[in-house]
Amino acid sequence: MKFSKEIESLVPYKTGKPISETKREYGLSQVYKLASNENPIGVSPKVIDAIQAALSSLHRYPDPTCYELTQKISKILQVKPETLVFGNGSNECIDLLIRLFCEPGDKIITSQAAFIAYKICAQAARVETTEVEMNEDFKIDLNGLVQKLSSKHKLIFLPNPNNPTGTYVNQAELDLFFEQVGDREDLYVVIDEAYNEFVRATDYQDGLHYFKKYKNVILSRTFSKVFGIAGLRLGYMVLPEEIANLMHRIRNPFNVNSLSQAAGLAILDDKEYLKKSQEVIWQGLDYFYEKFDRMGLKYYPSQANFLLVDLARDAKQVSDELLKRGVIVRPVANYGLMQHLRISLGLPEENEIAMKHLQEVL
Ligand SMILES: *Cc1c(COP(=O)(O)O)cnc(C)c1O
Numbered sequence: 001m002k003f004s005k006e007i008e009s010l011v012p013y014k015t016g017k018p019i020s021e022t023k024r025e026y027g028l029s030q031v032y033k034l035a036s037n038e039n040p041i042g043v044s045p046k047v048i049d050a051i052q053a054a055l056s057s058l059h060r061y062p063d064p065t066c067y068e069l070t071q072k073i074s075k076i077l078q079v080k081p082e083t084l085v086f087g088n089g090s091n092e093c094i095d096l097l098i099r100l101f102c103e104p105g106d107k108i109i110t111s112q113a114a115f116i117a118y119k120i121c122a123q124a125a126r127v128e129t130t131e132v133e134m135n136e137d138f139k140i141d142l143n144g145l146v147q148k149l150s151s152k153h154k155l156i157f158l159p160n161p162n163n164p165t166g167t168y169v170n171q172a173e174l175d176l177f178f179e180q181v182g183d184r185e186d187l188y189v190v191i192d193e194a195y196n197e198f199v200r201a202t203d204y205q206d207g208l209h210y211f212k213k214y215k216n217v218i219l220s221r222t223f224s225k226v227f228g229i230a231g232l233r234l235g236y237m238v239l240p241e242e243i244a245n246l247m248h249r250i251r252n253p254f255n256v257n258s259l260s261q262a263a264g265l266a267i268l269d270d271k272e273y274l275k276k277s278q279e280v281i282w283q284g285l286d287y288f289y290e291k292f293d294r295m296g297l298k299y300y301p302s303q304a305n306f307l308l309v310d311l312a313r314d315a316k317q318v319s320d321e322l323l324k325r326g327v328i329v330r331p332v333a334n335y336g337l338m339q340h341l342r343i344s345l346g347l348p349e350e351n352e353i354a355m356k357h358l359q360e361v362l
Contacts (some may be wrong), residue, residue, distance in 0.1 A: 034328065050266035190219075201303055220237050228267070315339050
């Protein structure tokens with residue numbers, strides 16, 4: 001059997017090293033994982049209660065329409081319920097969207113060092129990804145992106161803030177960008193806001209503003225980060241109604257399981273959890289900024305729950321040394337950044353332990 005060259009050459013998504021595997025490999029009893037942008041404060045008790053209550057209905061198929069979640073998010077965002085599509089993580093929505101928009105031979109376009117899932121999903125659909133160079137502060141270069149557009153490009157992927165850089169594009173930049181590509185009928189813009197709730201920058205404008213203003217905007221959000229249910233896989237997109245309709249046709253009927261739906265509903269009500277999640281991350285960022293400043297290390301001010309730091313030396317080696325000491329962080333060589341580490345923020349004590357080991361290793 002012969003498979004297409006895109007499939008044969010596909011490099012799968014590199015996930016953070018699991019805690020259990022690290023313990024086994026290095027014979028450690030205590031391991032700190034600051035590698036997958038997970039919420040460090042743990043699961044909300046409201047989520048645990050909701051899941052417990054939902055357990056007795058596990059013999060039933062889940063609600064195929066995610067009715068309650070749809071109603072709730074529609075009220076929160078002030079968008080029509082018909083514009084919402086939920087997925088098994090926002091990753092599934094990304095996958096579906098590329099399948100929907102692109103024929104083999106078509107292209108998507110994004111930034112260099114943008115979230116790598118776009119490229120992987122595209123390649124699996126025999127779709128090529130154009131990557132536009134970032135500017136020197138590791139920000140997405142929207143002008144450069146517009147210049148590279150061709151008639152082959154069907155989707156622009158714009159993670160804002162971006163993973164793994166933590167950088168963002170501001171309102172003025174986005175306004176200008178949409179003056180050029182807004183309302184085009186042959187090209188849609190996906191604004192991926194996985195880290196939306198962690199943004200502190202005052203000149204940030206969220207994608208909802210552009211969704212309401214232009215016809216070719218798609219928003220992607222997730223419950224994996226600030227809402228702390230990465231393990232349940234729940235994400236969604238806000239799309240123009242006719243596109244949402246097509247997404248519903250191609251998705252699997254029961255793509256979001258019943259526990260995820262129950263948990264998603266519960267966490268949206270837990271304002272305290274949201275506030276605490278934000279505070280822990282912001283405190284962690286400020287802690288690392290101060291330490292890195294003192295160590296003379298260059299970092300990229302982050303609007304997300306992780307931080308990219310330039311070690312000015314081979315980052316894989318440093319990361320391997322940290323692993324032996326029970327600290328999992330993320331080298332980002334798969335993004336072409338050989339000297340950088342991405343550190344997900346943990347609890348204050350986890351940050352301090354990671355910092356202590358990092359200082360020793362360096
Ligand atoms: C983590 C992340 C997601 C979320 O993926 P899920 O499949 O919803 O867990 C989406 N986009 C970006 C940029 C991310 O970093």
